[in-house]
Amino acid sequence: METATLNNTSPKSNFKSEEYFINMGPQHPATHGVLRLLLTIDGEIIKKVEPDLGYIHRSIEKMCEKDSYQQIVHLTDRMDYLSSHINNEAVCLAVENALELEVPERVQVIRTILGELTRLSSHMLWWGVMGMDVGALTTYFYGFRDREMINDIFEETCGARLTMNYNIPGGLMHDIHPNFVKRVKEFIAHFKTKLPEYDRLLTGNVIFQKRTKGVGILSKEDAINFGASGPVARASGYSCDVRKYHPYSALDKVNFKEALDTAGDSFARYTVRIREMWESLSIIEQLIDNIPEGEHKVATNAVIKLPKGDFYQKVETARGELGVYIISTGTKNPHRVKFRSPGLSNLSLLNHIAVGGKIGDLVATMATIDIVVPDIDR
Amino acid sequence: MSYFSEIYDGIKTLLTGMSVTGKYFLNSRKGAITQQYPDNRDTLQMFDRFRGEVVMPHDENNEHSCTGCQKCELACPNGSIEIIWDRVVDEETGKKKKIIDQHIYHLGMCTQCGLCVDACPSDAIKWAQNFENSVYDRTQLTRVLNKPGSKVRAGVEE
Numbered sequence A: 001m002e003t004a005t006l007n008n009t010s011p012k013s014n015f016k017s018e019e020y021f022i023n024m025g026p027q028h029p030a031t032h033g034v035l036r037l038l039l040t041i042d043g044e045i046i047k048k049v050e051p052d053l054g055y056i057h058r059s060i061e062k063m064c065e066k067d068s069y070q071q072i073v074h075l076t077d078r079m080d081y082l083s084s085h086i087n088n089e090a091v092c093l094a095v096e097n098a099l100e101l102e103v104p105e106r107v108q109v110i111r112t113i114l115g116e117l118t119r120l121s122s123h124m125l126w127w128g129v130m131g132m133d134v135g136a137l138t139t140y141f142y143g144f145r146d147r148e149m150i151n152d153i154f155e156e157t158c159g160a161r162l163t164m165n166y167n168i169p170g171g172l173m174h175d176i177h178p179n180f181v182k183r184v185k186e187f188i189a190h191f192k193t194k195l196p197e198y199d200r201l202l203t204g205n206v207i208f209q210k211r212t213k214g215v216g217i218l219s220k221e222d223a224i225n226f227g228a229s230g231p232v233a234r235a236s237g238y239s240c241d242v243r244k245y246h247p248y249s250a251l252d253k254v255n256f257k258e259a260l261d262t263a264g265d266s267f268a269r270y271t272v273r274i275r276e277m278w279e280s281l282s283i284i285e286q287l288i289d290n291i292p293e294g295e296h297k298v299a300t301n302a303v304i305k306l307p308k309g310d311f312y313q314k315v316e317t318a319r320g321e322l323g324v325y326i327i328s329t330g331t332k333n334p335h336r337v338k339f340r341s342p343g344l345s346n347l348s349l350l351n352h353i354a355v356g357g358k359i360g361d362l363v364a365t366m367a368t369i370d371i372v373v374p375d376i377d378r
Numbered sequence B: 001m002s003y004f005s006e007i008y009d010g011i012k013t014l015l016t017g018m019s020v021t022g023k024y025f026l027n028s029r030k031g032a033i034t035q036q037y038p039d040n041r042d043t044l045q046m047f048d049r050f051r052g053e054v055v056m057p058h059d060e061n062n063e064h065s066c067t068g069c070q071k072c073e074l075a076c077p078n079g080s081i082e083i084i085w086d087r088v089v090d091e092e093t094g095k096k097k098k099i100i101d102q103h104i105y106h107l108g109m110c111t112q113c114g115l116c117v118d119a120c121p122s123d124a125i126k127w128a129q130n131f132e133n134s135v136y137d138r139t140q141l142t143r144v145l146n147k148p149g150s151k152v153r154a155g156v157e158e
Helices: A002-008 A011-015 A060-064 A069-076 A081-099 A105-133 A138-157 A180-203 A206-212 A220-225 A266-288 A342-348 A350-354 A359-369 A373-377 B002-026 B071-075 B115-119
Strands: A019-024 A036-042 A045-052 A309-316 A321-328 A336-340 B053-055 B081-089 B096-106 B126-128 B142-144
Touching (some): A045 A350, A045 A359, A069 B115, A081 A105, A105 A138, A105 A180, A105 A266, A138 A180, A180 A266, A180 B002, A206 A266, A206 A359, A342 A373, B071 B081
Antiparallel strands (some): A019 A036, A309 A321, B096 B142
């Protein structure tokens, strides 16, 4: 009986094209965390990408409802852990705006410097991992080597390397460390010699350009329709930098150019981030020499009660626009907190830009979208 | 023709990249950031502000400065601090006074956010820089911060 079925299968039908499912993740190094992608593929051509979320859901929004406004801040460290300082700043700005609290100029300048340092460290890690995803392991070590200097600055001033929790509503937890200015200047001088090396090592490489140019093209219309933000949207020509359009802290006092590109492919997203690193360096340089004197915080009540109403604050993290929406009923806990995270909207366009490409291109596209899974899941 | 120019470009950019890596290959010691942990335990110096674990410093008379005001317990977002307190009659003034019996710190639940140390009005608790917290049993992570027989330093309340 079995031989009969075998004979019925003609050799030709073995090569019949057939779509099949394959799992990518949740324990896959290229997904940068616990993200599961359900791929429908035909040979190696991708027909459909379905992200499956929820593996690292910690219900941060719900936990915020039982916490006081000071305690919410430390939870946002755990969302987009690569730009934790900017996340903290978003919550603090929302609470300060609701209280109509004016923070000293010194606090604003320090917050901006630390925010740009965070963006730099996030982009460095992204650059290292980006190289690794397309097969160049060396970039990983170079990215982490330069990031170590920023981590040391954070550790000395904030007390932690990743989950800083340095901002509090009303200012900063401590004043900056006496070595802070010296170390930041050392870092700028160091990194200005290293950033051109990044270009020589990876950007100009023909293999890298072939892997990224013309891959994962996102048009400007689609970027707007999918709610993309950050470098992903700016690489498609959609000018959306929150730092430019809704400046917060000391960002209205500095001159910087918004990195824009029109190609919309993986290579454009790569070059936009490299140019953003140069801009961040320039912002830090403009501010580091004239940090105004003054207090590092203004006194708030031990129990902060926001007035009744809803409050929204958006900031530009390393990945795009982070929105914090707080609904208050006038008690010491928020009634509802909603985080509009950049990662979720940027991930939503993955299916759109990866279809028709190869599996290897999907990895490169995901790397340039720069997903951080705890930010997507919260 | 483009076939050969692509080969040329490939080799050229490869050599450009390898000139960067080759430079570091020859000067591998310079600018190395790798720390030889755990071999460098004796010389490893953490930053002063590094948040490792919460401790309560005691002076030579076995006295601490915790008044039992419970501000740290209220500030903690995840219930890592529990204070068991009591009221005793002060012998000199005859008033009832709050003293701590046990200041319990659950290191296993602590997220090192720093809000408790920031909230403490008498600087009774502070951060230690120890980060080697591995234990065989998680009950060992629950610590009583005040030493047995310790009492609050005179004059802290004022």
